[in-house]
Amino acid sequence: MMVESASETIRSTPSGQNGVSSLSNQPDGGGTGGGAAGGGREGATSGETNGEMSPVELLHFQQQQALQVARQFLLQQATGLSSPSSNEGKQPAVQVPVSVAMMSPQMITPQQMQQILSPPQLQALLQQQQAIMLQQLQEYYKKQQEQLHLQLLTQQQAGKQQPKEPLGNKQLAFQQQLLQMQQLQQQHLLNLQRQGLVSLPPGQGSVPLQTLPQAVCPSDLQQLWKEVTAAQPVEDSIKQEGLDLTTTTSNSTSFSAAKVSPPISHHLLPNGQSTMHTPRRDSSSHEETPGSHPLYGHGECKWPGCETLCEDLGQFVKHLNTEHALDDRSTAQCRVQMQVVQQLEIQLAKESERLQAMMAHLHMRPSEPKPFSQPLNLVSSATLSKSTSDTFPDGLPHPPTSATAPITPLRQGPSVISSSTLHNVGPIRRRNSEKFCTPISSELAQNHEFYKNADVRPPFTYASLIRQAILETPDRQLTLNEIYNWFTRMFAYFRRNTATWKNAVRHNLSLHKCFVRVENVKGAVWTVDEHEYQKRRPPKMTGSPTLVKNMISGLGYGALNASYQAALAESSFPLLNSPTMINTSSASGMLHVGHDDVSSTVEQVNSNGSNSPRLSPQQYSHPVHVKEEPAEAEDDSRPVSLMATTNQNVTIPDDRDLEEELPVEDLS
DNA sequence: GGTTTTCTAAACATAG
């Protein structure tokens, strides 16, 4: 029986790991091959226990048995009487009996564990416990489901020959059992997750549930739904057998409609177990009106699979109370709907994780999932910023996102990372020097850890970086070697290809007049001539939408924006399909315009799609600049220092003033 | 198409 398998030991080398990894690799159609490994020893078991034990009882029994063997094992460990098993010498740390792994922490106190086992053993034990528990749960449920399906199919085959009759009862019972098992399975797994017994590694959070055999894939749900719906004649018979149901509107209409209509309604029920008569509060607006019902719309019943036409609400209510009263069928249908919801939630979580992974891959900062009810901020928040409650690695404060304002905050989260790093793989010709983007100082302050650890090329020119390195020092001067060190210290990217970038640094130092070589007591040091540095600036940005557009595309935003538009269109978020919305929110978010000129231009577009001035001084000026580089402000004794002055007290009376301010930007 | 900026690569010079 299962008890025997519970006391098996894991052969850690191949099979032990495979056992774990197989959790996420269960083939979809695992009906034949998926359970092959354990099918031999458990195949008969599941069938036997199926009728005798509930899953909970079985698990409990397993745990009890596991505890017995675990005690023996721990006793052996404590007394040093290791078994002469050939496996032990090779994998002592992972060689833990399945039974031990099956134990829940409640059975043996952590103190006992720690006293008996060494930390590696403990760790291995816990991991095995999680993995095996999950695996055996899956196997068990899979067996159960396979059996149920098998019996269901058998019954269906027989039912074709002998329609109607008590056969339907059995069929319905099987279906309900199947549903209950699925529900139990998910609840159990959820409980395990909540208790920490089953930890899901990042990126695979939904895998175990997904890989559960027959779990809740949409096709299965549809099939289930059809089956449940098809069991309606049985339902009728049940009714006539004495359930307290009023009769007898013709079921034929709804029944036939169920076969034609999509099996799953888009009106998702809440997770309520039984309150089927109470009006649901859905997010849909039309369902909030008092004269409507969540399950009634467009003159027809929205009960999944029903679609019975009802002339008015009263008729619908009558229909609801008669056809969808609290009975086995409705309960089963509700369960199916719950499965649908759960599946969708799982799918949502999975997609969210995928998004996170994509963003992580693109070196964006992962964001907290935002409710879809805020589509205006979705793009910007999802692509670029963490939620406003998050703190950034540097601990710098960031302005909170206004819940009401559709405009993405000027500065939140990584500014250039999101856009610039998209094209930072491989050499690019034009860097986003701070004249186009976030001030390098704030960018570096915000994403210091990121650049420090990620092999991502910083989106700034060599000149900007050199200047930043120099300006970061108290005396505003650095030797070449110190500049080198700053590069390597600040950027993982510059820890390789040293010849190339060092040559570029030297080249820039020599080439640009803004870098002044000064003979010092300790040798030659390099300083920055801010006046020269500003002189080399290109023509200022005018803030025209065209320019902004070009700038955005130059930052690599365009492609991503298109992608997100496509993705969002696919996700059928109507508001997000508005180009204005997409461009505005995502553009500002994507750019993370800490930089004043960019922020201003984007913000202007943000307002209404045009470049009309809408900026308030509060929006425009950000004290973050001051906070980030207090030492770099006016205390500079260098002859020409425009640094920080504009950043601290920028006010934007109007567009023209804004334009005139722009060239001076970035003097942080 | 011209200009500007930036990056990359390379050659060369000089000092320690």
Place this chain on the structure above:
DNA sequence: TCTATGTTTAGAAAAC
């Protein structure tokens, strides 16, 4: 001689 530092030139790419 080697290495680090500094200068200069050239080509290419991208954006304007």
